[in-house]
Amino acid sequence: MKPAPFRYVAAQSVEEAVSLLAEHGDEARVLAGGQSLVPLMNMRLARPAVLVDINPVEALAYVQANNGHLAIGAMTRDAALERASAAVAHSNLLIEAARCVGHPAIRNRSTVGGSIAHADPAAELSAVMLALDAQFVLQSKAGSRTVAAADFFQGYLQTSMAEGELLTAIQLPQLAPNSGSAFVEYARREGDYALAGVAAVVTLAANGSIADARLALCSVGPTALRVSSAEVALRGQQPGAEAWASAAAAVKAAVTEAPSDIHGSASYRRHLAGVLTERALALAASRLK
Numbered sequence: 001m002k003p004a005p006f007r008y009v010a011a012q013s014v015e016e017a018v019s020l021l022a023e024h025g026d027e028a029r030v031l032a033g034g035q036s037l038v039p040l041m042n043m044r045l046a047r048p049a050v051l052v053d054i055n056p057v058e059a060l061a062y063v064q065a066n067n068g069h070l071a072i073g074a075m076t077r078d079a080a081l082e083r084a085s086a087a088v089a090h091s092n093l094l095i096e097a098a099r100c101v102g103h104p105a106i107r108n109r110s111t112v113g114g115s116i117a118h119a120d121p122a123a124e125l126s127a128v129m130l131a132l133d134a135q136f137v138l139q140s141k142a143g144s145r146t147v148a149a150a151d152f153f154q155g156y157l158q159t160s161m162a163e164g165e166l167l168t169a170i171q172l173p174q175l176a177p178n179s180g181s182a183f184v185e186y187a188r189r190e191g192d193y194a195l196a197g198v199a200a201v202v203t204l205a206a207n208g209s210i211a212d213a214r215l216a217l218c219s220v221g222p223t224a225l226r227v228s229s230a231e232v233a234l235r236g237q238q239p240g241a242e243a244w245a246s247a248a249a250a251v252k253a254a255v256t257e258a259p260s261d262i263h264g265s266a267s268y269r270r271h272l273a274g275v276l277t278e279r280a281l282a283l284a285a286s287r288l289k
């Protein structure tokens with residue numbers, strides 16, 4: 001299928017992009033990797049009158065360790081993220097999740113910012129951003145503001161980005177010392193969207209008990225889901241099968257809006273969420289550093 005007619009503008013800078021977004025309001029859409037937007041346009045599920053292409057804005061493609069946090073430019077390709085030494089040094093979680101996005105051909109085009117802005121609840125990176133307490137930098141003609149991942153994902157393909165705003169950067173705090181992290185998912189075929197995925201971070205106290213844990217899931221609800229009840233259940237426990245099982249039970253209780261479709265029923269996804277939680281926590285704890 002072919003998209004409805006649209007005007008195409010290639011922005012050469014962030015300033016030009018936000019000016020174009022301000023000028024065209026809700027008729028404009030940003031084009032990043034195009035891996036979600038273009039299929040939606042071809043199916044005529046999206047009909048922007050103006051496409052603002054930010055691919056020429058090279059200043060938005062970077063992965064850098066900066067003053068105690070990792071900064072990722074919105075136009076960083078998923079393939080670049082998975083290979084970036086600063087991302088590798090930051091956490092296993094980030095790299096493992098990036099490698100789960102589609103196939104290499106997809107990841108060569110799709111961008112970290114595009115994944116976040118699109119807010120597909122099945123996207124691995126949305127769950128990762130919740131688990132890593134990410135902050136998103138949004139730029140508009142009026143200025144810039146920073147929104148926490150916890151406040152960003154509002155519903156299915158819905159975010160707290162306002163009209164005219166461009167996501168420019170993602171900031172991830174460094175993990176605390178003595179932390180380990182992991183991302184595990186289950187998909188019917190490699191490269192498919194997952195039926196469920198779990199991002200986990202475990203931090204141990206000096207006495208060996210769990211000081212902190214973070215858990216976020218994809219594909220089990222209308223948005224990526226952070227499960228604070230499971231995190232609370234883990235604090236103070238000794239790491240091990242018993243602790244992981246208690247977290248898995250809390251996760252299953254929190255998964256109340258899992259989708260049912262031809263790929264898997266809601267109850268199967270809830271079951272997977274529990275199994276994958278145990279695996280992700282065990283893997284994260286095995287990587288403490």
Ligand SMILES: Cc1cc2nc3c(=O)[nH]c(=O)nc-3n(C[C@H](O)[C@H](O)[C@H](O)COP(=O)(O)OP(=O)(O)OC[C@H]3O[C@@H](n4cnc5c(N)ncnc54)[C@H](O)[C@@H]3O)c2cc1C
Pocket residue numbers: 029030031032033034035036037038074075100101102103106109110111112113114115116117118122123124125165166167168191192193194
């Ligand atoms: C075959 C296939 C398999 C896939 N498998 C997976 C998978 O397993 N996991 C997964 O997470 N994704 C998967 N995807 C989706 C793909 O990786 C997404 O396209 C990607 O996450 C969105 O990024 P993009 O750069 O392509 O964004 P685009 O498609 O260009 O844009 C997506 C949306 O975000 C908006 N947008 C983009 N960038 C910005 C910005 N900087 N500021 C404001 N708004 C912006 C656009 O206007 C649009 O509404 C798959 C896609 C395909 C085609």
